Amino acid sequence: MYAAQAGAPEGVTMLWMESTRVGSAARTHMDGSRARLDAAGIPVRAQIFSETSGGGIVGKVRRLLSLVLRARRAAHAGVLVTRWHPFLAFVTPRWFRKGGRVMLLVQGNDASAYETNPWLRRIPGIRRLMTKSLEGASSILCVNGGLVEWVEAERASAAPVPIAVMPSGVSDVFFDASPIDLGEPYVLFFGGLAPWQGIDYMLEARRSAAWPEGLKLLVIGDGEKAQAVRDAEGPGVSWLGPKPPAELARYVAGALVTLCPKSATDSMAKTTTPFKVLESVAAGVPVIATDIPAQVDMLSEGYGLLVDVNEPQDLARAVARIAAEPAVRAELAATARAYAPKCRWTYAAPQLAGAIRALQEDIERR
Structure with missing residues (x-):
């Protein structure tokens, strides 16, 4: 699904590559992140997501490729707010070439990705894609300190970026x-x-x-x-x-x-x-x-x-x-x-807004 908000060219773009079926953790996180942006007065230019989850491994890969294409077409000199996913490695370079920046929200590590989606192991080079998706971020907010440690270890050879803890919220x-x-x-x-x-x-x-x-x-x-x-x-x-x-x-x-x-x-x-x-x-x-x-x-x-x-x-x-x-x-x-x-999701809205505005200022300086 692609939902655009007219009249907000300065707004951020949201991308969730996991299935956001109603009741899923990814949907809860997407809706909560949107609530934080709304509370902070940050307009949303577009939301790119999919509520479908079936179809076996072929169907899942097709869904992901569709999201990748949509996200690449949406790339511009703005901020992409996205939940971590290995396939982001096919999206973030495009945003940087267009002058944009990537605000990455990390809710789980590589082991959680495999446990939730065991079919990922069948994709050649998936481990490298996971690392590249982290390396392609401009700023990273993790849900807890354990994930901060994991992200820092994964990005050890990449250029440093701001990495911090931002607590989760609930409906x-x-x-x-x-x-x-x-x-x-x-x-x-x-x-x-x-x-x-x-x-x-x-x-x-x-x-x-x-x-x-x-x-x-x-x-x-x-x-x-x-x-x-x-x-x-x-x-x-x-x-x-x-x-x-x-x-x-x-x-x-x-x-x-x-x-x-x-x-x-x-x-x-x-x-x-x-x-x-x-x-x-x-x-x-x-x-x-x-x-x-x-x-x-x-x-x-x-x-x-x-x-x-x-x-x-x-x-x-x-x-x-x-x-x-x-x-x-x-x-x-x-x-x-x-x-x-x-x-409450809105409790951390100022933190998310501050991180996004820092990226917007970086875009303006360049």
Whole structure:
């Protein structure tokens, strides 16, 4: 899809090369980035993206090539705001030749790209494309410090550019959502049911004798591990499938606690910033997360509990503590509510605007 805004020749161009189907992380990030630009008063000249995701490897490559061609045709002496993707290596040189600059937003590393899109490994030279897409940036904003370290290592031989951390945000629907009333307390996992999300770990914790008797685990989402959740369904586990954001927010707001049991994979350990953690915080709900380094950093804010990534019973014990000690939950929830304003996309709008305006000034000087 190509959406142009007339009368804004000085505006930035937005490019998202991952599928931005509704409900995906890429779509959430695209919409949030647009909200930041709107809040900062930076006009958007055009948005280039695609909501399709099927068609197998051939269909995906065709979709990407179409986006590359659109982005190359749109190149001008302005700023391209884009989410990192290996195929950017075919786009950014064109923007520089036209006198433009590239504002790169990095939300994941090479391992996350392979985990999410295993077919990328079949493309010859893909590793070099990943590096070149980073080297082609004029300024880079990463979602956390682990990604800054990765980007700096990947760009070690390239000319230095500004690289900084810019926190992620979440949809406004999670703030002040009306809690759904199911008539009984429940623990909630929500999001993609991918192998690295710790689904088997979580289900093993639910089967543990340490899990509070009668406390139900609700699972919202879909993906590769959905069958494992279906197989576990019964009095203690309910799978509700995917939900639209506004309805999901009500389930989050009504939860006793939410779970983020991510595995310690190469893509998760130091570089993940789960939307589900920030969405829970936005709703004022505590989080229990596995103690991989990136989540340790996030929960240092005090809005949740950390558990051993290799010990499912530790998760069960943490759930039991939340259920048995209302004062603990109340303290964590109060911390979440106090931190919640920082989870709005507009919170970091001034930082994004400053980085873009610096590039616009650089264009004008030349």
